[in-house]
Amino acid sequence: MATTSVAASSPHPHLSRPRRRNSSATSRTSIRGCLLPIRCSSASSSQPPATGGEEGESGRRRLSKQSSWEDRDVEGDDYLYRLGKEADNLNITVGARSGIVDELFVGNFLGKDSDIVFDYRQKATRTFEYLQGDYYIAPAFLDKVACHIVKNYIAHLLNNIKVPLILGIWGGKGQGKTFQTELIFRAMGVEPVIMSAGELESEKAGEPGRLIRDRYRTASQVIQNQGKMSCLMINDLDAGVGRFGNTQMTVNNQIAVGTLMNLADNPTRVSIGQKWRESDVTHRVPIIVTGNDFSTLYAPLIRDGRMEKFYWQPNREDIISIVHGMYIKDGLSVEEVSRIVDAFPNQALDFYGALRSRTYDQAILEWVEEIGGHEQLNEKLLKRKKGEELPTFIPPKPTLEALIESGYSLVKEQELIMSSKLSKEYMKNLE
Template identity: 30%
Template sequence: MTGYHIPEHLTEEVQAFLFMNASRRVNRMFPVPPMLALGGPPGSGKTTGVKETCTRLDVHLDVLPSSILGGVYAGQSSITLRDAIKRASQSEAWMSAILIDDLDMSEARVDDALSNTVSSPLLNGTLMAYADNPFELKTHDDPTEKEAETLALERPPVIFITCNDLSKLYGPLRRNMRMVHVEYDPRGQDAVAIVQAMYPKTSPADIKKLVEAYPDASIAFFRNLGMAVAKTHARRFARSIKTRLFNPDFARLARDLEAAATGASFEELATAAQALSLTEDDKNHLKSVA
């Protein structure tokens, strides 16, 4: 919908991670973790930050939501992950990557909330085996089946992981030689810069005032303000049309809604923020670790 500012420290972390893994393709003895985990409260912009950074660096990125890491039979999550790794390794881009979104909400989680399934150790085992040697990929886990084949990967993808709470992941998986850890929870000037990129027509002074008024709000909270302003304009449009002559120009409407969101005034954003902060839905936008 709008531009997105990426804090410099995140860009540098991701760039260094990608460049070191590209170097490992040349020198395989260079012990670089192929996984980078981005931890932080829900709504802090972790997923968007990874996507935007990869886009700007021309990295081929496949997104693997944790919701599809599961299935009706044991080991299905491992199969899904291995298939994604194999596909990404075939990319012609200078570097390919997989983004596993909310891994701590998947079968890889090890606390009492989401654990004790047969698939949990299989998924964590697949991730650890890949972290230890991303140049080889086994075809399956079941020793009762035919002997597992090993696929050689000349261009193994890196794996980005987002988590609300990194401590919910399997301890051995989080070891430094398997995973790089980055905490991401934009505050202060970083948050101001991100929100300013969302609403470029609003003055920096007003954006700063807005962010400071809601110091515990997530980046998602501020992004939803533009959607609230656009919804107000959509309602006005709905009231203006005649039912019997319903033939709206949706292309023009889309442009108008985009302009309404990105060009929102401080007064419109402040009103939307006040309304959103009073709703039950706000619990999903204020920062808290799941």
């Protein structure tokens, strides 16, 4: 088959495309072995391509001086221009990956596979591979989280049932709400996209709302493209958008709350700024939020149709089982853990984790003396000579007596903070 000649007027003859022959309304273009049907115009290919900023004989204005593209989509718009305007992923999300971008443009400057943001996109979800070992998961907690995730994944099968998109887990400080949720994610094979309250404020108006929608769509892409269960989790929601005392509600607080409400009402239609397309349907993604006091949140956000609430207050059996999981590697029995829990009642779960950390203090001080004392810390920790190794740190084995002794010192510090109230002493002359 004879090919047509390359246009002599092209500034890059080796990049110019062969002129197309006359065709019907639809032609087939080959891209690296893939045949894609494209709606084409009926303009004759015998006409010379119009240059950028000029009008061809067909009356169309060229979008590029170097482009010979004359195809229109089914709506009559320029095909490439519409794709670029609607797409939410830019060139940097592809990079110069060999086999995807033409070899002429790959080069060797950044390497054959210079995907600029590949590592960031890979780290968008959490896998919790660091959670090694057997940890206790409270049955009530597991049932609530698992039921919420499953209900949202099969919401289209549940007729005449309003499934809340958001699960709000709230309760006292340090009760292990986030950690229990992460353990459930690991057990169920869920790879969530996680946000914190610190990301709900920005110097740019509307940025937190856009970030929430972007993370929501990222979790949806994990479901659709990787075939893995995912969800969006926001930690300490009340700290980010709650009202405390006379604190002021900012524009970003309002937009973040409004975005969550809109997601709960329209979980499959989410825009991050691109033009709407009828085919752009987002997979329904369950949302899980944690907090300490949901009464500080905007009331319409936490209504029953949008958010299902779960108050987490572990009982004595739950606390003993969870704390025993913390100390199981230290060889403490369930009876010894029970004695520790009974010695310090009404304490949060993070208190018992602090006991274990406090027992390391003396061993660390002895290790500092072993490497040369406090004066040598900078030299030994940061400026060691090549090949110089630090002495091995041998962690101590916590005993029941040492843990109880550390517990009393922590309780004493708690009582001192509550009884001193030094801020009142500082401010008493200003009253």
